[in-house]
Amino acid sequence: MTTKGLNRLVGKWQKRMRLQDWEIAAEFVPPGSLGDSVALAAVEPDYRTVQMKIQEDPPADVESHVVHELVHVRLWGWTAPNDREEGDINMLTVALVDAYRR
Numbered sequence: 161m162t163t164k165g166l167n168r169l170v171g172k173w174q175k176r177m178r179l180q181d182w183e184i185a186a187e188f189v190p191p192g193s194l195g196d197s198v199a200l201a202a203v204e205p206d207y208r209t210v211q212m213k214i215q216e217d218p219p220a221d222v223e224s225h226v227v228h229e230l231v232h233v234r235l236w237g238w239t240a241p242n243d244r245e246e247g248d249i250n251m252l253t254v255a256l257v258d259a260y261r262r
């Protein structure tokens with residue numbers, strides 16, 4: 161997938177999650193450059209900007225990573241980063257991706 165394709169995917173889900181008032185940009189980064197993570201989103205709620213980084217050739221499909229990071233953005237301010245949050249966000253990601261694949 162190209163960076164353009166990635167950002168098209170981000171735009172599609174940004175609309176579905178009603179996050180159009182955020183400026184969200186995504187890019188692929190080399191494997192290993194995010195430490196233990198495969199995808200990360202740097203969220204700046206004051207400016208409503210998000211810089212998303214996804215490892216090239218991620219283990220799960222790119223779309224799931226995009227959705228996962230956007231659920232983080234959607235719930236920003238409602239959740240505190242902890243292990244339980246990740247579990248809930250993974251559950252919501254699977255539910256959303258599955259729902260739109262039907």
Ligand SMILES: [Zn+2]
Binds near residue numbers: 228249
């Ligand atoms: Zn996460």
